Amino acid sequence: MLSAPLVGGPVLGAVAAAFGWYAWRLRGARGRPGGTGLVALVALLAVVTLAEAAVIAAGWPSPLLHPLTQVAVFGGTVCWAAFVVAYTGRTGSSRVILGLVAVAPAVGCLGAVLRVTQVLPLEPTFEGIGAAYLLLLGTPTVVSFGLLVGLSILLAWDATRYASFERSRGAALALIGGSLAAAPMLTSTLETGGTISVPTGAVVVQSTVLAAVAVAVAVGRPYRSLPIAEAIGRDAIVSNLNDAVVVVDGDARIVDMNRSAEALFERSLEEVVREPLSALVDADLLGSEGLPTESTIPFQGSAGKRYFDVSVSRVRRDANAEAGYAVALRDVTDERIRGQRLEVLQRVLRHNVRNDMTAVYAMADAVAESGDERVAERLRETADSLVDVSERARAVEESMCLDPASDDAADVSALVTEVAAVLREQGHDVSVTTDGDAEVHRSAELVASICEHLLSYATGNADAPVAVTVERDGSHVDVAVESDGRFLPEQDAAAVTNGGETQLEHANDLEIWAVSWGAERLGGELVPDCEHGRHVGVRIPVE
Incomplete structure (x- = not known):
């Protein structure tokens, strides 16, 4: 049987060495969220397993293995709680509650040590189990198993909440806590029924937990990406926004708001939580659902009257469950x-x-x-x-002032051709070459305005004939204007390229700015030939 010193001892020694190797491998994670708890857990398992190997190899009484396993379970629970809480980004009340609950496993560790030193009975009879034994070992056992299972479920559940934390990784990491709870319980039941011996149970427990650690490291890759980054990242983004954000439930009652909202309304969250939104915003500006109905609303505060653009977004727990609304207010007074x-x-x-x-x-x-x-x-x-x-x-x-968006397609070739025809009637030498499909899903009016400004600028400054080319280039339509002579002055090119004017670099013609601004509003760009000034193009996205 595995209880024989020549078999069980070496097997547990090899398991202890494997735990030690994983602890060494993970040592670099001590500075990462939850890293200290994870490394401490694996290191504790290495020490306990080595002690169990020594007990079996030396032929000492097998009941000594029970309190050693308890040390692994109780100490492992404390380490597991520290890992999961920090790893998943639980803060505030959640961390305090878990910290208080984790006191029970810590007390259990003390009780297990007292059993090893035989201050408490190593093999207590049913009649000999007193209040001290129950307090130091019974209650901590129940709490520890509950924490190990609960935190493992929590870790697996987080894998369904964050895009960066795959479900397979969450499940693999949860195996550590799950195996540390299930394996001792299963082997204890089998030992009580006489199916396996105590040393065999110790080997099974540590081997099972080792297998879970191996899977967690290989599949779970605990520090490939952290759920805490996504959990805290979302909170940090909202908390540090300059825009005021107020979160309300389905009845438009306040449940949360960021620091900017507290500063704007000069009220703390504690003062207005569970109050209707009208506690912050004039009720005349709210609709029947208690939410703002206007896109811009005024607010009179200590800084005077300010104007805010309002955005109301639904907040969902998942794809179907609507939790409330996020009301964002951006100060547009200066604009x-x-x-x-x-x-x-x-x-x-x-x-x-x-x-x-x-x-x-x-x-x-x-x-x-x-x-x-x-x-x-x-x-x-x-x-x-x-x-x-x-x-x-x-x-x-x-x-x-034209809206760049449009549900209808604009035919760039046709628009350029129309503009060129008007310029030819005015006596300008303009030719147009088109190549295939040149439609874009943008405002035809704004596209026509850009083409008009572009061709008017070129013909007004060029001393030679102007050639216009319209062609599709992947996801863009390019409108290129060329001439043999320079028609884009250096100062115009410098001004629009740098994005602003100075006393030394300023555009002499408004139309080149109109082309640049229009292209940006369409999501495209102006492409000037700054060196020779013989080419000016505009790239317009198709979609």
Whole structure:
């Protein structure tokens, strides 16, 4: 039988060596979440198994194996709890509760040591089991088995919650706790029935747990990716957002909010938890379901009146169970003021330019009547130029207000051909070459505006004929404008390439900016030939 010193001892010695090797292999994980608990568990199993091998090899009383197995179970429970709690990112109350529960296995370790030293009976009779024995060993045994099984189930369940933590890995890691609970219970039952001897049971227990550790390391790969990263990562992202986020249940009652929301509303979560959302937001801005109905809402706080864009998203526990809503509020006050300022300035500029140019034309006519036609013509040219700039600025502004999204396809080839036809009627030398399908699922109006600005810019600056090519290139449609001479000035190229203007680098023409902005709004890009200035292209995504 395996209880023979020449068989059981060496087998357990080999198992102890294997545990030691795994502890050594995992030693680098001590600085990772839960790593210390995992390494301590495997190292404890190595020490206990080595002690059991010594007991069998030396021929000492086999009942000594029972308290040694208890040390492995109780100590292993504490280590397993430390590993699972840290590994899965459990914090706060969950960690405190598990810590308190883990006191029982720690007490059990003390009781097992007292059995080894025979302060407590090594083989107690039923009548001899007293309150001290139950307190130090009975209760910790029940709690330990419950913790080992419960934490193993928790670890396997987490594998279904996080995309980065595969189910096979969770199940493989859970085998460690499951085997540490099941194997001693099974062998104890078999020993009580006389099916196996105590030394045989010790060999079976440690071999089973070793097999579980081997599978966990090979399949579970505990530190390939961590569920704690996803668990804490989600919380950290929401907590550290500059945008205020309030989470409400299905009845629009507050259940959570981040630090930005607490700062905005100047209320702590504890003050408003389980209160309706109207405790934070004016009830007049909420619909019948207690959620905001407007896309932008005002809020009056200590910093004055601010405006917020509101986004309401459903929160689901899984694919079917809806848990509530996340209400995100982004401060758009500065953007709102900036937009209003630009609108006012543009309106005043256009109004003043139009009125002032009317006066300039009248003065030019008066100068012409006085006989100085040359000065009058110069005045008219200057006025025409300013009016043209004003009109182009208006056109650019209007094109930037267009919605780039569209359910219908826009035929880029047809749009370019139409623009080129108009320019040819105005006397420009423009040719168009198209190649196959050139449809994009973008706003036809915005695509047409970009093509118009692009071709107008090229023909207005080129001294040679302009050739336009439209072709499909994978997931994009390319519109390329070329000419033999340079039509893209270096300062225009530098300005749009750098994404901004300086005193030394500024675009002389609004239209090149209109092309660049329009392309970005479509999800594409401007492709200028900065070196030679003979080529300017636009890439537009098909989808």
